Amino acid sequence: MKNTAILLLKAFLLVLVFILQPTAQAQEDFEPEEMTAFMLQVPHGVEGNGLAVRGGNLSAYLFFESYYEGNMDVILELCLPEGFVVRDTPVHSFSLQTEYEDWYRLIDFYIPQDLPSGIYNITATAVVDVDGNQHTIMRRTRIRVASKEEIADEISISGLIIPSDEDGYGDPSHPSNTLVIRETSPVLRKLLKVTDLQIGREELTSTFIGVEVANNGVSTVPVIVTYEILDIKTGEPVRAFKPAIMGMDADTFCYAALTLSPGSSSLVSLPLYISENAMGGNYLLRVKVKPTGSDWIAATQSQKITATSRKWGPILITFISALLGVTAVSLFFIKSKEIMDRFKTRNLVLISLFGTVSFAAINLPMTILWEMSHAIFGPFSFLFTGLFYEILLYMLIASLVVLIPKPGVVSLFMMVRFLLGGFITGSFTPITFITLSVSAVILEVMMYAAGITGKNPDPENRLRVGIVCGIADMVSGYTSFSVWMVLYRLFYSNWYITANILIDGFLYTFIGAWFGISLGNRLKKVAE
Amino acid sequence: MISARSIAEPTIKDTIIHRMDPRAKILILISTAFVAVTLDKPETMFLLFMTIISGFALARMPAIKLKTLTILLILLIWGTIYSQALFYSQLPRTVIFTIISPDFPVMGWLTNGGMFVYAEGLQHGAIQGLRSASILSLGLLMCWTTDSRDMLNGLVGLRVPYSVAFMVVTAVRFLPIIITEVATVITVQRLRGFNPKRFGSGIIKTSLNILTPTLSNCVRRTGTLAISIQSRAFRANTERTYLKKLKFSEFDKVVVAFCIFAAISIVIIKLLYNMYTSGIYYTSGLRPVYAIARGYL
Numbered sequence: 167m168k169n170t171a172i173l174l175l176k177a178f179l180l181v182l183v184f185i186l187q188p189t190a191q192a193q194e195d196f197e198p199e200e201m202t203a204f205m206l207q208v209p210h211g212v213e214g215n216g217l218a219v220r221g222g223n224l225s226a227y228l229f230f231e232s233y234y235e236g237n238m239d240v241i242l243e244l245c246l247p248e249g250f251v252v253r254d255t256p257v258h259s260f261s262l263q264t265e266y267e268d269w270y271r272l273i274d275f276y277i278p279q280d281l282p283s284g285i286y287n288i289t290a291t292a293v294v295d296v297d298g299n300q301h302t303i304m305r306r307t308r309i310r311v312a313s314k315e316e317i318a319d320e321i322s323i324s325g326l327i328i329p330s331d332e333d334g335y336g337d338p339s340h341p342s343n344t345l346v347i348r349e350t351s352p353v354l355r356k357l358l359k360v361t362d363l364q365i366g367r368e369e370l371t372s373t374f375i376g377v378e379v380a381n382n383g384v385s386t387v388p389v390i391v392t393y394e395i396l397d398i399k400t401g402e403p404v405r406a407f408k409p410a411i412m413g414m415d416a417d418t419f420c421y422a423a424l425t426l427s428p429g430s431s432s433l434v435s436l437p438l439y440i441s442e443n444a445m446g447g448n449y450l451l452r453v454k455v456k457p458t459g460s461d462w463i464a465a466t467q468s469q470k471i472t473a474t475s476r477k478w479g480p481i482l483i484t485f486i487s488a489l490l491g492v493t494a495v496s497l498f499f500i501k502s503k504e505i506m507d508r509f510k511t512r513n514l515v516l517i518s519l520f521g522t523v524s525f526a527a528i529n530l531p532m533t534i535l536w537e538m539s540h541a542i543f544g545p546f547s548f549l550f551t552g553l554f555y556e557i558l559l560y561m562l563i564a565s566l567v568v569l570i571p572k573p574g575v576v577s578l579f580m581m582v583r584f585l586l587g588g589f590i591t592g593s594f595t596p597i598t599f600i601t602l603s604v605s606a607v608i609l610e611v612m613m614y615a616a617g618i619t620g621k622n623p624d625p626e627n628r629l630r631v632g633i634v635c636g637i638a639d640m641v642s643g644y645t646s647f648s649v650w651m652v653l654y655r656l657f658y659s660n661w662y663i664t665a666n667i668l669i670d671g672f673l674y675t676f677i678g679a680w681f682g683i684s685l686g687n688r689l690k691k692v693a694e
Numbered sequence: 695m696i697s698a699r700s701i702a703e704p705t706i707k708d709t710i711i712h713r714m715d716p717r718a719k720i721l722i723l724i725s726t727a728f729v730a731v732t733l734d735k736p737e738t739m740f741l742l743f744m745t746i747i748s749g750f751a752l753a754r755m756p757a758i759k760l761k762t763l764t765i766l767l768i769l770l771i772w773g774t775i776y777s778q779a780l781f782y783s784q785l786p787r788t789v790i791f792t793i794i795s796p797d798f799p800v801m802g803w804l805t806n807g808g809m810f811v812y813a814e815g816l817q818h819g820a821i822q823g824l825r826s827a828s829i830l831s832l833g834l835l836m837c838w839t840t841d842s843r844d845m846l847n848g849l850v851g852l853r854v855p856y857s858v859a860f861m862v863v864t865a866v867r868f869l870p871i872i873i874t875e876v877a878t879v880i881t882v883q884r885l886r887g888f889n890p891k892r893f894g895s896g897i898i899k900t901s902l903n904i905l906t907p908t909l910s911n912c913v914r915r916t917g918t919l920a921i922s923i924q925s926r927a928f929r930a931n932t933e934r935t936y937l938k939k940l941k942f943s944e945f946d947k948v949v950v951a952f953c954i955f956a957a958i959s960i961v962i963i964k965l966l967y968n969m970y971t972s973g974i975y976y977t978s979g980l981r982p983v984y985a986i987a988r989g990y991l
Contacts, residue, residue, distance in 0.1 A: 339976035341984075346972060399786035447784035475784075476972055502855035503932075511928055512920035518861035519868060519912040526872045527904055537766060540773030545780055547773075561905060569913070578861065585862045589845045590869070592833020594723050595826075596731055653731040655822050656774070657781040657815075661806050685906060692913045 196234065198294055198301040203268075205229040206244075206290040206305040209388055209458055210272060211425050215308045217385035219317050221279040222460035223253075228290055230260075231268035238262050239295040244273055247286040251276040277311055285310050310385045314462055320383030321455055323467040324431055328451060330376030334435035345373065345473040347444050374435040377453050379465070381426035388458035391422045393436055396450040398470065406444035423458065446475030480648035484600070487645045491603030498577070505574055513570050514578070520566050521582030528554050529587055545662060548670045556674035557681070560635050563609070564682025565689055567631070571623035573614050580606040600649050605642035612638050628683045635679040636672040643671035704838050710945070711753035712839045716848030718946040719836045725957035730828045732964045733991055739824045746831045753839050763834060767827050774826065775819035782815025789813075842866045844938075851940050857929070864919075875911060879904050963987050 209216050210227040218224055226246075232238055244256040253274035260269045285308050292303045327336040328343055336342065381387050395407040408416035422434040436453075448470060455465040498505060506514070532554050539547035566579055580602045588594035612634045613619045618627070625631065647663050650656045706712065726746070733739045750760065780793070789810040794801045796808035837845075846866070850859045883903055942950070967987030969975040 338978060339970070340973055341971050341988075344971065397786050399788060404785065445783055445785050447786060449785065473785075474971060499853070499855065502857070506855060506857040506929075510920070511924050512916050514857060514861055515864060515919045515923070516913065516916045518864040519872075519916060520909070521861070522865040522868045522872050523905070523908055523912060525865065526869060526876050527908070530873070534766075534769075537769030537773055541769045541776065544773075544776035558905065562909075565909065578858075581858060582861050582865050585849070585858075586865050586869075588833065589842050589862070589866065590837060592723075592830060592835070592837045594720075594727065594833055594836075595829050596727055654825055655734070657778060657783045657818075659781050659783070659806065661804060662781065685909070688906065689909055689913050692910045693916075 196296050196299070196301065198303050201232065201234040202294065202303065203229070203231040203233070204292050204303050204305055206288070206307050208288050208307050208309050211388040211423070211458065212386045214386050215310060217310050217312060217317065217383065217387045217457070218277050219314055219457050219460050219462055219464070220277055220281055220311060222457060222462070223274060223276050224459040225272040225274050226288065227270065227272055229268065229270040230292060231266065232262040233265055234296065235265050236296065240269070241293045243291050245289040245291065246275055247288065249278060249281045250286070251278060281311055283312050283316065317457065317464050320381060321387060321389065321426070321464040322380050322382065323377060323453055323455060323465050324380045325376070325378035325433070326451070326453060326467055326469050327376030328469070328471055329373040330435055332374055332435055334374065334376030334433040336376060343469060343471045345438070345440060345471060347440055347446060347473055347475045372437055372439045375438050375451070375453070376433055376435050377422070378431055378433045379424060379426060379455055380431035381428060384428045386428060387426045389424050389426060389464065390456045390458055391424055391434055391436065391453065392417070392456070393420065393451060393453045396452055398448050398450045401450070404449060406441045407438065409439055409441040444473065446473050448472055477651070480651045483645055483648040484652040487600045487604045487649065490607055491600050494603050494607050508572065508574065509578070513572070516569065517566065517575060517578045518582050520562055521579055521586055524559060524562050524583055525586045525590065528558050529583070529591065548666050552670040552674040556639065556670055557678035560639070560675045560678030561682035561685055564631055564635065564679040565686030567613065567618060568625045568683060568686025569689055569693065571619050571625040573610055573619045575619065576609045576613065577606040596653055597646065597649050601642055601646045604645045605638060608638040608641050609635070626683055626687065628680050631683060632676040632679040636676040639675040640667045640671035643667045704841055705756055705759060706841060707754055709753050711749055711835065713943070715940055715942050715946045716840050716844045717851045717940060718942060718950045719840060720848055720852060721950050722953045723832055723836050725953040726832050727829050728957045729960050730825050732960050733825070735991055736821045736824070738990055739821065739828070743824050743828045743831070746828050746835065749832070749835045753835065755838065759838055763831065766830065770826055770830060771820060771823035774823035775816050778819030778822065779811045779815035780809060782812040782818055784814065787812040787814045847936065847938060847940055856934055860928070872908065875908050876904055879907050960991060964991055
């Protein structure tokens with residue numbers, strides 16, 4: 167009887183074991199720390215102890231991921247210390263169905279201004295329900311709340327490198343604190359290929375600013391690094407250095423988020439976009455470091471920078487014109503005998519006398535008048551000086567061509583003027599050389615091509631001569647402005663250059679050439 | 695006021711500047727022109743300008759020449775200041791006066807946003823004006839201390855074709871005659887009721903009426919002059935002999951060598967520096983060169 171009872175008890179226990187076995191298996195299989203990932207970052211991005219400024223808005227980052235194959239229900243609660251103002255619900259519940267499914271939230275909170283400085287504990291608790299069994303996982307972190315003054319002592323900008331490479335390191339091959347504003351004409355860019363700076367858009371040039379930020383404190387600090395380029399006098403931001411990109415404000419792109427570990431420093435690079443209407447000059451670069459979640463600037467550093475405008479158009483025109491002038495003069499020196507032999511002695515005498523007249527009637531009075539009219543009328547003096555320099559000069563040139571319609575006559579006339587001006591008034595200047603040589607070459611080529619000079623010359627067509635002289639003078643006028651801008655570092659507005667070229671270069675020249683034909687015809691009668 | 699004669703005529707004296715070979719003067723002028731357009735540092739530009747101005751003291755220039763130089767320099771520098779005050783396009787810039795308001799009908803649009811006088815432009819114009827002032831001063835010093843015939847000999851000495859030199863000689867020789875003719879024409883015009891000094895149509899009419907009679911005389915003179923020259927075997931022989939032989943003195947050689955060396959060095963240094971600042975070429979070995987360019991040039 168006793169044995170039977172024992173046997174029955176054993177059988178009952180066995181059945182009980184069989185009945186209860188699956189649950190116990192589940193309880194043994196689910197290891198909360200092994201089968202989940204639970205993360206708490208306060209503020210977001212900080213692993214470890216964070217730092218917050220009083221009066222700042224921060225976000226706590228909660229992340230939960232399942233490594234369990236089955237279903238689980240999670241209730242997650244964020245416990246902030248007393249005094250912290252939560253902007254969002256601190257309790258969230260969710261269900262994760264499969265392995266590697268995750269959930270995350272950013273929970274905003276505010277740290278009041280009057281909260282005492284100190285270290286606060288923050289806890290996040292996750293209650294995981296797996297098949298009716300509840301497991302509790304807890305995460306704790308600490309946040310240090312400090313006043314602005316305390317943080318300002320800990321965060322500093324230890325280095326500013328401009329321009330830098332895309333990693334923020336300085337490049338000795340570029341002058342420090344200098345930006346180069348390049349002309350961004352697509353043709354020129356293809357032609358030159360002189361830059362190793364990245365160019366993101368057709369009309370934008372970009373480079374980088376390297377900023378080294380140091381954290382001398384004991385807490386990890388997430389920060390946002392931004393910059394502004396300011397007018398050095400007014401302190402106003404200069405929009406040409408923060409242009410809209412793809413319809414968005416450049417501030418959307420020009421920042422860096424950084425998490426500074428205690429006692430460390432980090433180097434970040436910020437992109438700098440330069441629009442083509444940016445002007446050269448001196449600016450103030452101001453870099454600002456703000457703790458994440460706060461508009462308060464924890465550290466700032468200003469540095470004077472220089473933007474150098476490199477306009478390749480005028481540089482190339484000056485270079486080509488100088489090369490053209492030197493080549494033309496060299497060719498003339500080499501072939502001087504052949505060229506000069508094409509002219510009779512009386513031709514040479516006539517050219518030199520025309521040169522003398524042009525000098526006596528134009529250059530000599532204009533030595534004073536040109537300067538005086540510049541002093542009185544400023545840049546608008548061209549309306550007056552053009553009467554001499556353009557109308558009278560082209561009357562002489564056109565009449566000389568009517569008298570001697572040979573290729574080379576204009577060049578010789580220009581050469582006599584140049585040398586005479588150099589010997590009498592000392593005007594052996596690079597500008598005079600380049601402008602006169604370009605003018606001579608273009609006039610010679612165009613006159614020959616238009617049939618004004620050459621084998622069967624027709625120098626008496628007023629319209630043709632007027633247009634040829636007008637175009638040639640427009641080209642030499644533009645060249646002259648380019649040379650002034652490049653060699654003499656002078657500035658001229660585009661509208662002024664256009665007005666000068668159209669009125670002085672074409673209109674006055676056309677009028678001069680038109681009347682010059684009549685004058686030439688009258689002189690022809692004298693010669694006959 | 696200053697006359698054409700005070701600008702055009704040299705003052706012949708026996709000073710160290712006057713005694714210099716005209717070829718040396720031409721070479722110094724060309725070298726200085728290169729240096730003047732290369733420099734950017736205001737202090738160095740001013741030093742160059744003052745060095746050139748000291749040449750006038752060495753040449754013991756008469757008061758009329760110094761007065762002419764002063765007036766020309768003032769006008770030149772003021773002209774540059776004036777234009778740059780209006781067109782200065784660097785930042786920062788402070789508007790001190792509005793000439794054309796951006797809202798002004800038509801002109802505001804034509805000038806692409808108005809026209810202003812900028813304080814920084816005045817300063818920039820004054821600095822950049824030194825560049826032109828240096829070249830002009832040296833050019834005038836050269837002209838005022840050298841006889842034009844010597845200058846032309848110098849040109850031929852520098853391998854300028856003789857025919858060209860001859861044309862320039864002819865031009866120089868006839869310059870006083872043509873100036874006299876121009877003056878006569880102006881007198882005649884005055885007698886006929888023109889006022890050549892009246893601004894506007896007076897000056898234009900006078901200028902236009904000067905050309906016809908003056909050029910007619912030139913055309914008439916050409917035939918006679920050509921026959922006269924040809925009868926003296928112009929272009930008959932390829933080689934020519936000269937009465938006056940030019941010779942470089944030791945002083946000339948030293949000065950020319952120094953100027954050419956300085957000009958070449960400065961141009962190369964600045965070229966390398968500009969290539970560096972433009973991101974075209976850089977090598978660490980040239981750092982001292984970049985430092986010199988940044989600090990002094």
